[in-house]
Amino acid sequence: MRQRLLQVLLCLGTIPALASRVDAQVDEALITKRWKTDNFWAETYDRPYVTARGEIEGSDEHFMMFHWISQGRIKFDRADLHPPVWLGYRADTVSINSDRELLDHPFADVALGAGVQLGSIGSGWMMAAGAGVGTANDGRWDNPHAVYGTATLDFARTVASEPTWHVGLTYDGNRSVLEAVPLPYFQVETAPDPSLTLLLGFPKAEIVWRPWGPLTLSAEWQLATQASARVDVDLGAGFTTFAAVLRRIDGFHLRDQERTRLFWEVHTVEVGARWVTSWLDVGLSVGTTFGQRYFEGPDVLDRTRGDSIDRLPFIALTLPGASWAPPLSAGLHR
Secondary structure (H helix, E strand, O other): OHHHHHHHHHHHHHHHHHOOOOOOOOOOHHHHOOOOOOOOOEEEEEEEEEEOOEEEOOOOOEEEEEEEEEEEEEEOOOOOOOOOEEEEEEEEEEEEEEOOOOOOOEEEEEEEEEEEEEEEEEOOEEEEEEEEEEEEEOOOOOOHHHEEEEEEEEEEEOOOOOOEEEEEEEEEOOOOOOOOOOEEEEEEEEEEEOOEEEEEEEOEEEEEEEEEOOEEEEEEEEOOOEEEEEEEEEEEOOEEEEEEEEEEEEEEEOOOOOOOEEEEEEEEEEEEEEEEOOOOEEEEEEEEEEEEEEEEEOEOOEOOOOEEEOOOEEEEEEEOHHHOOOOHHHOOOO
8 A cells, every 4th residue: 555655646746747628639639538438429528617706806897707618529339449430529618707808708719620540550559640620719700810720640559458558749729838839749548456547648647546445536737738636535326525626728819819819727626516327427516716817928938927817706517427537336437
């Protein structure tokens, strides 16, 4: 147990050391994310939440937000865990009510992609590719500068009872940093024992650890845009309570400006309850935002200082699907 704890702490230590989105499903995650369910046509994640009304700090201008994060992948044979062709999507929408004209309208990052297996290249290695197109706009869907592409070329080695390796090259035209540059990536997914699952690499890492039957600890990191941690306690019959903290940054192109984007940074902390069955996975939570602000620039490394928003209480509905580890009492194995 002491050795396992040391391994986990070392792995957790790599997450913040690397630098701080749920997987976007049109970037490399479209290809690298392992299919986990054989009883559904799609693996999806949805999280709408609405905040109370507050103010922009340093002013008397009011602010209220409705944010819906939706993403997933769709296959054409629900029983196939290794489909030859599949689709992916993301729809990240933010609707703001504010006295500040720059913010008082919807923002949307909507994209659709497709993945395909290209075949074996020997020694257990497979090649796959994906591509997509999207728009990240501030309500002006006719803004040509908001349109972007995504592409991934992946080489994977999957051998039974051994870690799964992914190496490749990925491009995301709405990445918050280095959006114009294809980035190399590498990932290794392994389960040293049934209580521990690790996804280590760049530009993302994830850990799911069950140190004790009812308790599940999860953490995730993704380059420059997202980091999260969650604690789940299994109450039995598929019911859990959870506490979570999340940080994310989303970028949207501003109308009438070629490269300038508005970036929205938000941190949330929440507590809630979740119910998981073989056909339903739903969570309800309450929490508060903190460290919430917006800024402008070509990317997060070249930007204005921006303005901050009050801490705002919120209520959230989450349909995590296969993105969250199921409680043992649900009887599901993913």
